[in-house]
Amino acid sequence: MDIFRNLIFGCGVALTPLNLVYCFLGVSLGTLIGVLPGIGPVATIAMLLPITFKLPPIAALIMLAGIYYGAQYGGSTTSILVNLPGEASSVVTCLDGYAMARQGRAGPALGIAAIGSFFAGSVTTLLLALFAPPLAQVAFQFGASEYFSLMSLGLVAAVVLAHGSLLKAISMVLLGLLLGLVGMDVNSGTSRFTFGASELSDGIGFVVVAMGMFGFAEVIRNLESTGTREIFTSRVHGWMPTRADLKASWKPILRGTGIGSLLGILPGGGAILSSFASYTVEKRLAKDPTRFGQGAIEGVAGPESANNAGAQTSFIPLLTLGIPPNAVMALMVGAMTIHGITPGPQVMNQRPELFWGMIASMWVGNLLLVVLNLPLIGIWVRLLTVPYRLLYPAILLFCCIGVYSINNASFDVVLTACFGILGYLCHKLDCEPAPLILGFILGPMMEENLRRAMVFSRGDASVFFLRPISLGMLVAAVSLLFLTIIPAIGRKREEAFKE
Amino acid sequence: MKVRRSFVLALAVTVMLFAAGNVFAQSYPTKPIRIIVPFPAGGATDIFTRLISQKLTENLGQQVLVDNRGGASGIIGTEILVKSAPDGYTLMITATHHAINPSLYKKLPYDTARDLVALTLVATSPNILLAHPSFPANTVQELIAMAKAKPGQLNFASTGIGGSNHLSGEMFKSMAGIDMVHIPYKGAAPAMNDLLGGQVSLMFDTPAAGLPHIRAGKLKALAVTSAKRTAIAPDIPTIAESGVPGYEALSWFAMYGPAKMPKEIVTRINTEVAKVLHLPEIQKRFADLGAEPVGNSPEEFAAYLKSEMAKWAKVVKDCGARLD
Amino acid sequence: MEIDVHKSKDFFAGLLFVFFGLLSVWISRDYPMGSAGKMGPGYFPTILGGTLALFGFIISIRSLWVRGEPIRLQTFRPLVLVVSSVIAFAMLVNPLGLVLATFVLVFLSTLGGGPIRLGEGTLLFLILALISALLFVYGLGLSFTLWPSLWISSET
Secondary structure, three states: OHHHHHHHHHHHHHOOHHHHHHHHHHHHHHHHHHHOOOOOHHHHHHHHHHHHOOOOHHHHHHHHHHHHHHHHHHHHHHHHHHOOOOOHHHHHHHHHHHHHHHOOOHHHHHHHHHHHHHHHHHHHHHHHHHHHHHHHHHHHOOOHHHHHHHHHHHHHHHHHHOOOOHHHHHHHHHHHHHHHOOEEOOOOOOEEOOOOOHHHOOOOOHHHHHHHHHHHHHHHHHHHHOOOOOOOOOOOOOOOOOHHHHHHHHHHHHHHHHHHHHHHOOOOOHHHHHHHHHHHHHHHHOOOHHHOOOOOOHHHHHHHHHHHHHHHHOHHHHHHHOOOOOHHHHHHHHHHHHOOOOOOOOHHHHOHHHHHHHHHHHHHHHHHHHHHHHHHHHHHHHHOOOOHHHHHHHHHHHHHHHHHHHHOOHHHHHHHHHHHHHHHHHHHOOOOHHHHHHHHHHHHHHHHHHHHHHHHOOOOOOHHHHOHHHHHHHHHHHHHHHHHHHHHHHHHHHHHHHO | OHHHHHHHHHHHHHHHHHHHHHHHHHHOOOOOEEEEEOOOOOOHHHHHHHHHHHHHHHHHOOOEEEEEOOOHHHHHHHHHHHHOOOOOOEEEEEOOHHHHHHHHEOOOOOOOOOOEEEEEEEEEEEOEEEEOOOOOOOOHHHHHHHHHHOOOOOEEEEOOOOOHHHHHHHHHHHHHOOOOEEEEOOOHHHHHHHHHOOOOOEEEEOHHHHHHHHHOOOOEEEEEOOOOOOOOOOOOOEOHHHOOOOOOOEEEEEEEEEOOOOHHHHHHHHHHHHHHHOOHHHHHHHHHOOOEEOOOOHHHHHHHHHHHHHHHHHHHHHHOOOEO | OOEEEEEEHHHHHHHHHHHHHHHHHHHHOOOOOEOOOOEOOOHHHHHHHHHHHHHHHHHHHHHHHOOOOEEEEOOOHHHHHHHHHHHHHHHHHHHHHHHHHHHHHHHHHOOOOOOOOHHHHHHHHHHHHHHHHHHHHHHOOOOOOOOOOOOOOOOO
């Protein structure tokens, strides 16, 4: 079969000693920066661009790609260990992963994350090889109305994510939406909520909000309640997932891979949604949804697979069309251009060694990551046994350095502190940060697409219902909303009756 | 006697300073140079800057680093440049935005005329008017006829309000006397994606972005925005020859420094950059990306900058675009 | 020092939402609204802010009936320490360099005794400063000045 011949050809390219070395370098570096809060693959790849000049193009691209998905692995490590999401897609892992860590189960959490990610990576590599061009065409079916409906579905999923009061969850989503609107409005050029600060004209950075509300708030919360009890129990329950864990996780991993592969193809935000979508699906499908948020391993297995799948399939628009779906891919386009490769539909034909070599190296990279990360779990778990009073200044310091390094702006660090205060308030008032973050991410995209769809249709709102994909997603969103609200109302009435 | 002596002394000091200035310029650079690019890494400006800085590092024997400071259509990076010491070790390369921003924004944190010195025009690049293959018109004439028959039905995408592809479109609209609806996107990728998917009909984009799709048959080119046909795609007619005489809209990239840079350093930088821009390897790489390296003198570029600022100011005023 | 605020968490949560909602609506009054068919920049924020304020109002009102949980306020010290140490770092990292800013951060965040002792704290600071310098500045090449700049320098 042609595909297998191509894959073997690609493996031949990926497994040359030079490319292997650079693959390893890339994934190691990616893991490192994924672990370090704040510093992300965008900054690192930008810094390394000059160095890649001296490398042959394929080695350079393999390394840069390794950094990208290596960072996904590393990001989930900090989410689980210290409730710090390194990337937007790792936020969901904080919910149950960190809870597991606090119960002494950081090892299994990290292990399942690695295994799930590896599985997802392998499957999507195959998908890429087989279906890259047709999958790219799927993305074309998504216009502004479809994106808007997808985001609406995502927002309903945000409400489902929460496990407290429904009203408060919706309010947090709304607050997140509003925070996401800070900055210059793409459709009109007006700067909103910026108070004249040009640092805000591109909006509040995700890292700022996440570090503040998840990281700093968590540190404050832990310091308040310490007393003599340690934050992480020193009774570590093993380093690896148990058989029961694996049994519970394999279906979420499969579902997560599917969800992530589909969503990752959509340029502009598809991959971010994958982990949130997977979490929602798992929560809905679970026999006992109340376990979610308290350390349910499905809440780690599914989203981790989803976000790795999404990260890999986001290469599809890049490799088949030359369109970068996110900031990291845009850098890859730059790197390709600098090396004299014109990204575009013809890369597959004109530079097959590049196309197939990269696909094969993605699988190699995933393998290297698992090999690299599984032994590291022991080290991470031991790190958690360091007394918290020594750990938290380190967490604070690394967060500050990481946030500062994004734009070399003290402003960002101060803003993060403000979000720390907000996170603290929310914790005191029993409001969950996860729906806010999801609203924050989705808000601007939703509004942008809503307005754009209305401009396209010249003010005709029926366009959202007349286009099939859009209609389908809106129906799903409404159904999901009802499925969530009705039992909740039922429960409230039961409680009222009991009193 | 005393007067004469102090006169000689003054003369000597002046000569020494002049020589020192030259020696200073000759010994420049003595430490790494930083070129600010006020856009994220990977974009067109960034790529051109990296290609040049690599060669400059070789020629000057000092590291020439690229510092990406994106944000606010280039304003944040420009602000940083303006606040830097005018010693020739902090420079900036930016795109057409710089000439357009003064008319778009009510208030800028710097004075474009006074706070920067124009060093050289690095390169110019036309835009290509791209359309989805299913779009009914194949030439600009047909497009204009279509637009006049059904006003307000056509859309054109851009990578952001106030960018050169937005304003190229606005200029086209006003000069051709037609009406098209502008659809802004956050950056080139989503815009290109909608164009390829047929969601939006037209877009002005760079040759580097458009040509691969044209060659693959996924898009078609209606015209280029330069005054004369470009070397990399000589069979694409210009807008000017397709029914809108006098139309010219170029994207260009230029190098600036903070105001009050010593004249000798300005000249030295200008000479070095021009030297790099005339290297055959650089000429080829730029041509592959659809750009034409220039490397003219600071005075020539300053004049060009002034004319561009005036031209775009008129377009902005006519279409009422505004950013704050 | 424990305070049990007898109004429940929900009451204040609702207030918080009302505050943000009304703030958004108020700020957005300057942005053009446009129409439903052609929304201006003010449309979305106004509607969102209004809805948020409404929800907040409902939450607060409900809390007056339904007996909710009281807020537990033990001490503000961790909040103040963490926030002030972070802000101090932000303000000092440019003028004073990374090492001194780290010192201030470690010092402030572990202030007032608490669980950490002076010797431990100093050792922690030294280790952290060393790791940061090696990893971030030399290793990753991030642009931090390590030591105070003794003269007016340009942006780093």
